[in-house]
Amino acid sequence: MALLQIDNLTVEFETSSGWFRAVDGVSVSVNSGEVLAIVGESGSGKSVAMLAVMGLLPWTAKITADRMLFEGRDIQNISPGERRKLIGKDIAMIFQEPVASLNPCFTVGFQIEEVLRIHLGLDKQARRARAIELFNQVGLPNPEERLNHFPHQMSGGQCQRVMIAIAIACNPKLLIADEPTTALDVTIQKQILDLLMALQARNGMGLIMITHDMGVVAETADRVIVQYKGRKMEEADVLTLFENPKSNYTKALLAALPENATGDRLTTVSDFFDGTPEPAETRV
Numbered sequence: 585m586a587l588l589q590i591d592n593l594t595v596e597f598e599t600s601s602g603w604f605r606a607v608d609g610v611s612v613s614v615n616s617g618e619v620l621a622i623v624g625e626s627g628s629g630k631s632v633a634m635l636a637v638m639g640l641l642p643w644t645a646k647i648t649a650d651r652m653l654f655e656g657r658d659i660q661n662i663s664p665g666e667r668r669k670l671i672g673k674d675i676a677m678i679f680q681e682p683v684a685s686l687n688p689c690f691t692v693g694f695q696i697e698e699v700l701r702i703h704l705g706l707d708k709q710a711r712r713a714r715a716i717e718l719f720n721q722v723g724l725p726n727p728e729e730r731l732n733h734f735p736h737q738m739s740g741g742q743c744q745r746v747m748i749a750i751a752i753a754c755n756p757k758l759l760i761a762d763e764p765t766t767a768l769d770v771t772i773q774k775q776i777l778d779l780l781m782a783l784q785a786r787n788g789m790g791l792i793m794i795t796h797d798m799g800v801v802a803e804t805a806d807r808v809i810v811q812y813k814g815r816k817m818e819e820a821d822v823l824t825l826f827e828n829p830k831s832n833y834t835k836a837l838l839a840a841l842p843e844n845a846t847g848d849r850l851t852t853v854s855d856f857f858d859g860t861p862e863p864a865e866t867r868v
């Protein structure tokens with residue numbers, strides 16, 4: 585049984601010119617211990633699809649799916665109370681916008697300890713010890729002092745690390761990481777990726793890694809979904825995708841990597857892809 589199984593997910597938003605379909609019939613499944621990467625250009629619906637899974641889209645979003653199962657259990661029609669027990673504990677997400685995802689009114693220590701109190705019921709001393717351990721793990725210097733800081737006293741990269749610490753605090757079974765390292769410098773990027781991969785291996789966690797970075801895909805993923813304009817263009821295991829891409833869009837993405845550039849300028853996806861979606865069938 586897949587850890588997460590989403591069939592035919594569609595998300596629409598109402599706009600002044602009618603309904604806009606941000607996610608158009610995407611199916612996603614991930615197993616325990618597996619790393620699934622979702623790649624695709626800005627606006628292709630990667631974040632919206634995963635926020636729909638988390639139940640975190642605004643009420644204006646119209647979400648439909650044939651099936652949305654976590655460990656075989658329906659998560660589409662569960663009560664808000666049941667969802668609150670699941671989200672942040674068994675399913676956690678590292679959000680794309682770290683600063684906006686933290687509450688500006690509370691210290692980061694309060695915010696991480698709240699998760700540990702609500703989901704794990706730890707007492708004050710144990711919460712503090714675990715929070716310090718987590719801050720150490722994500723490479724935040726002076727964790728004891730850091731606990732007393734508010735988000736506005738920290739840099740974007742530091743906020744991102746706090747959010748990663750909150751996401752992994754309860755050892756989730758499924759972690760959705762939405763561009764987890766984009767705001768970080770290269771050495772910290774590597775440290776965070778190594779940490780996520782170590783946790784994933786140690787806990788047998790399922791990991792969905794949303795990224796623009798094909799280097800991150802190559803390094804971390806078992807399987808890859810390529811998304812374009814809300815639709816799945818291709819799904820394949822990572823080696824097959826790099827060695828034998830089928831959809832025109834994947835070919836264009838790979839051809840536009842800097843290392844494949846020839847001549848005197850970098851190429852872009854639009855040099856190779858005319859915008860006509862041509863989904864390849866799933867090859868998993």
Ligand SMILES: Nc1ncnc2c1ncn2[C@@H]1O[C@H](COP(=O)(O)OP(=O)(O)OP(=O)(O)O)[C@@H](O)[C@H]1O
Pocket residue numbers: 597606624625626627628629630631632633642680
């Ligand atoms: N609350 C909303 N109301 C209306 N449209 C929205 C809303 N949230 C997202 N969208 C639209 O849905 C589309 C997909 O957005 P999404 O954030 O999923 O893109 P993405 O693939 O994550 O891009 P990026 O790589 O830049 O993060 C975009 O066109 C966006 O404008």
Ligand SMILES: [Mg+2]
Pocket residue numbers: 630631632680762
């Ligand atoms: Mg996004």
